[in-house]
Every structure is written in structure tokens, then in C-alpha cells.
Amino acid sequence: ETGVTQTPRHLVMGMTNKKSLKCEQHLGHNAMYWYKQSAKKPLELMFVYSLEERVENNSVPSRFSPECPNSSHLFLHLHTLQPEDSALYLCASSQEFGGAGRGNQPQHFGDGTRLSIL
Amino acid sequence: DQQVKQNSPSLSVQEGRISILNCDYTNSMFDYFLWYKKYPAEGPTFLISISSIKDKNEDGRFTVFLNKSAKHLSLHIVPSQPGDSAVYFCAAGTGANSKLTFGKGITLSVRP
Numbered sequence: 001e002t003g004v005t006q007t008p009r010h011l012v013m014g015m016t017n018k019k020s021l022k023c024e025q026h027l028g029h030n031a032m033y034w035y036k037q038s039a040k041k042p043l044e045l046m047f048v049y050s051l052e053e054r055v056e057n058n059s060v061p062s063r064f065s066p067e068c069p070n071s072s073h074l075f076l077h078l079h080t081l082q083p084e085d086s087a088l089y090l091c092a093s094s095q096e097f098g099g100a101g102r103g104n105q106p107q108h109f110g111d112g113t114r115l116s117i118l
Numbered sequence: 119d120q121q122v123k124q125n126s127p128s129l130s131v132q133e134g135r136i137s138i139l140n141c142d143y144t145n146s147m148f149d150y151f152l153w154y155k156k157y158p159a160e161g162p163t164f165l166i167s168i169s170s171i172k173d174k175n176e177d178g179r180f181t182v183f184l185n186k187s188a189k190h191l192s193l194h195i196v197p198s199q200p201g202d203s204a205v206y207f208c209a210a211g212t213g214a215n216s217k218l219t220f221g222k223g224i225t226l227s228v229r230p
Contacts (some may be wrong), residue, residue, distance in 0.1 A: 002161060002163065004161070006161075031216060040222065041222065042120065042122070042207075042219075042220040042221055042222045042223075043162075043207070043220040045217065045218075048217065056217065090161055090162070092161075094216045096216065097215050097216050097217075098214060098215030098216065105216045106152055106164040106167060107164070107216065107218060108164065109154075109161035109162045109163070110161050111159065111160050111161045112161050
């Protein structure tokens with residue numbers, strides 16, 4: 001139990017569907033992250049939220065839309081995805097995101113959502 | 119261009135022996151390094167970290183060594199156990215924030 005819960009664990013959707021991935025952390029952290037992991041590639045950071053404010057968007061296509069209603073919950077809304085978007089999507093949290101001297105904090109990951117686009 | 123490189127995709131060692139997992143980085147701004155372990159169908163789990171002001175950090179069977187001049191770090195597992203079989207990710211960050219850059223990972227297999 002890592003304290004970060006992701007649902008659903010598996011998702012199969014067509015390219016025209018709309019679905020959402022959910023992440024919840026029970027660690028009292030203030031920063032949350034979405035990552036994409038494709039086969040044979042490093043984890044790719046997609047979005048970062050700090051105290052419910054988006055602080056990073058790494059050139060992610062608009063078909064991925066994040067939402068952070070409070071510091072414990074993070075969503076990734078999906079619409080009109082492409083086959084190349086099939087991957088493992090991981091959520092993570094850390095105590096804080098930034099500020100001088102506060103960068104050295106490990107991130108805690110959920111178990112991910114395995115997404116397949118038909 | 120990958121800033122964190124794990125050039126060996128896999129490693130196989132005998133139970134009880136030492137496992138040495140290597141990681142190289144190119145960005146001289148990195149000053150904080152972490153190792154994560156990942157089992158199938160689970161998310162990465164934080165294992166051990168090291169700050170650039172140190173060259174060694176030890177936690178039980180796990181030791182991370184940092185060679186800043188070579189931009190190289192390694193994870194030593196002694197003695198290796200079958201339960202250590204997993205994918206190990208090297209990650210690096212700067213003191214500015216908690217953003218991390220990850221390597222591709224290396225699959226460790228420990229043979230009984």
C-alpha cells in the first residue's frame with residue numbers, strides 16, 4: 001500500500017470515447033503528478049499540480065485534460081485518443097513541489113492504469 | 119536526448135551474490151538521485167536516494183554510489199535475493215523542485 005490509489009487499473013476504449021482516470025492520495029501531500037510509461041521508454045512527465053494549481057504541462061496534446069479539484073485528488077480526462085496513447089499512466093505525489101531547498105523529495109506512485117486504445 | 123541513461127536493459131545474478139546496477143546522466147544541474155523498484159502490475163516504489171554532497175548512501179542491503187566527475191551512479195545490492203527481481207529505475211532531479219527525470223529501467227533477475 002503506497003498511499004496513492006489509481007482507478008481503474010485497466011481501461012479499454014475506442015478512439016471516439018471519453019473516459020477519465022482517477023488518482024487519490026492519502027499521504028497529505030501537496031504536489032501530484034501524471035506520468036506516461038510506454039514500452040521500452042522512460043517515464044514521461046505529463047502534468048504537475050502544486051496546491052491544486054497546474055505548474056507543469058510538458059507539451060501534452062489537448063486530448064489529455066487534467067483536473068485537480070483538491071490536493072488529494074487528481075483526474076486525467078481522455079477524449080478522442082489515438083492508438084499511440086496506449087500506455088501505462090502513473091500518478092504520483094510528493095510532499096511539496098518546489099522552492100529552494102525543498103526539491104529533494106521522493107515521489108510516491110500509484111499502481112497505474114493500463115490504457116488500451118482500439 | 120536522454121539525460122538519464124541506463125544502458126543495460128537487463129542483469130542476471132545468482133542469489134547471495136552482489137548486483138550492481140549502473141546509471142549515467144548528462145545534465146550537470148542534477149544534484150539529487152533516486153532509485154525506484156517496480157514489480158509487474160505495480161507502480162514504482164522509492165528505494166534509496168543520494169544527494170550530490172555525498173558519494174555514498176547505505177540502507178541495509180542497498181548502497182548507492184555517486185561519482186559526480188564521471189556523472190555516474192550505481193546501486194549495489196548485497197546479498198541479492200530472489201525477491202529483488204524487478205525493474206529498477208534511476209531518476210535525477212535538481213534542488214529547484216521535485217521534478218524527476220527517469221531512465222528506461224533495468225530488469226534484474228536473481229536466480230535461486
